Amino acid sequence: MTDIKLLFCVGLAVVLTGVGKSAFIGKSHSGGKDDPVLQYVVNNSLREHPVLTKLRLRTLEDQWSIMMVASEQAQFMANLIRLINATKAIEIGMYTGYNTLSMALAMPENGKVVACEIEDTYVNIAKPFFKEAGVEDKIDVRHDIAMKTLDALIGAGEAGTYDFVFIDADKFNYDRYYEKSLELIRRGGIIAIDNVLWSGRVVNPDPSDLTSQGLDALNKKLHKDQRIDLSMLIVGDGLTIAIKR
Template sequence: MSNQTISLTDALHQYLLDASLRESDVLKALREETATLSTANMQIAPEQGQFMALLVHLCGARNIIEVGVYTGYSSLAMALALPENGRLLACDVSEEYTNIAQRYWSEAGVSSKIDLHLAPAIETLQTLRKDGAAGRFDMAFIDADKAGYDAYYEHCLALLRQGGLIAVDNVLWGGSVIDPDKQDEDTLAIRAFNQKLLTDQRVDISLVPIGDGLTLARKR
């Protein structure tokens, strides 16, 4: 028993992967290609992808919003967990990175489940709300520019059904959230966002120490 979350050494983290990771060949190939990019630190950890796929199953999700696609690992993990009639609306602004994503979505046979919107996510979310989509989504994943987290969260919360789930990435921000010397815009935005959720009575929350920190917020 332990009254504090265990720290993971490199060896223990490897054991975690060896003992639990069920990564498909296509997910592994995408992760390995992404690892060759200079921006590879934007890639979520494989164990987080598997955790998010489990959340899709647990939520019985059929309609998902993703804010921030990058090369598509999280999109792919969630789309593979969706039922055949499930849909994932993916928001990003990078044609370069999402071209990689689309290759792997196609290879995995889930392209028909994913609707990619290449536009500022805030515009896509605003349009969804104007078009009457409030309450129609089961789950949302936010992993984009940190200064936009609060706005993305508010729009996603409105678009989610009661009992729907929002997952928000990078909420520990490499430990910068507790470093008083870190006063850059991204760190300040994440601190403010975390503090907001702590007292947001519209949701039930849990900050899970997986990857770079993942907050789960269930809409009441």
């Protein structure tokens, strides 16, 4: 029954966002903020915790707020977490913590989110909101290079024990993050990968655009990867859902 619900949820995301002449419309707070259909979706489906709202508005004051996970995408992933009864998750690239908080709120009391973030400023923004929402004990902020944190978790014997991983950090290391995530995730667990469309630049990427080239290569690798089942969704800046076989 859980698998049926999961497939329905993924399919629903495709239907809701595959609209208009071009299905790719971006995030509701940036590229898609003037798209009436996307705003309709947000207005009629978003159920945002009050502290999430406050954190989203605070994040929009930051000059790099385009990096924030779209609220509609965060809610979708929170629902995936509920569907698979996740109690252990990793976020690779926390930023100001909007999606971290969303995941923590979706988990039961014994849930734990390991949040990887290197920038002091963003960690300092996030923590008071975690406390206000009453989930600070669920969130383990690892203020270090993400690869070091992932290796440390594997070294501590946690391979195969995580339910959900969200990859949203430096694109240069996406492939490495993916491989480490496959080690850490359990069978049936989900790896969600952000920015896989990169504002459409992954389509026939310019040879000089190394980021788009790298994302395109990873997308093609995942398409052939028999270790996972997957869907690439037109949500936010493109979201791949990979389920470990």
